[in-house]
Amino acid sequence: KTELYSALGEEAGISRLMETFLLEIAADERIVEHFIDTDIERLHRLLTEQICELVGGPCVYSGEDMVTVHTGMGISHAEFNALVENLMTAMDAEGIPVGAQNQLLALLAEMHPEVVKL
Numbered sequence: 001k002t003e004l005y006s007a008l009g010e011e012a013g014i015s016r017l018m019e020t021f022l023l024e025i026a027a028d029e030r031i032v033e034h035f036i037d038t039d040i041e042r043l044h045r046l047l048t049e050q051i052c053e054l055v056g057g058p059c060v061y062s063g064e065d066m067v068t069v070h071t072g073m074g075i076s077h078a079e080f081n082a083l084v085e086n087l088m089t090a091m092d093a094e095g096i097p098v099g100a101q102n103q104l105l106a107l108l109a110e111m112h113p114e115v116v117k118l
């Protein structure tokens with residue numbers, strides 16, 4: 001386990017954060033269209049697993065790889081940025097320390113090429 005995993009409140013904190021994040025997305029008219037046919041319970045479970053594993057927690061992500069999932073969605077840079085904004089709002093709301101916020105954002109930024117313009 002890592003400091004970042006602890007700072008995010010471990011698995012329970014990450015699960016809460018992902019719930020708040022999905023509520024932000026649901027209220028964001030710039031990107032909500034993409035999620036209209038999505039099983040949100042399942043997406044919540046997979047995001048929690050993915051972030052938990054990504055930050056060094058004891059989870060195993062059981063979803064598809066990022067390129068496979070996002071191919072055909074035609075996600076733009078602006079839409080990616082909107083999603084990042086939603087995550088920042090959620091992290092503020094959950095009281096995540098700024099240092100931990102920045103570490104998580106840096107890890108997600110690395111996935112940008114696996115998600116955008118596919």
Ligand code: HEM
Nearest residue numbers: 031034035038046047050063064069079080083108111115
């Ligand atoms: C670093 C950024 C991102 C990460 C880490 C991420 C992660 C994920 C994960 C883990 C899943 C579930 C995989 C599965 O179903 O097996 C997923 C699905 C999805 N993502 Fe992303 N995503 C990112 C960016 C985006 C963006 C910017 C959009 C659109 C604005 C988006 C739209 C979707 C949609 C619509 C689904 C659900 C597909 C379905 O209904 O099956 N994602 N994403």
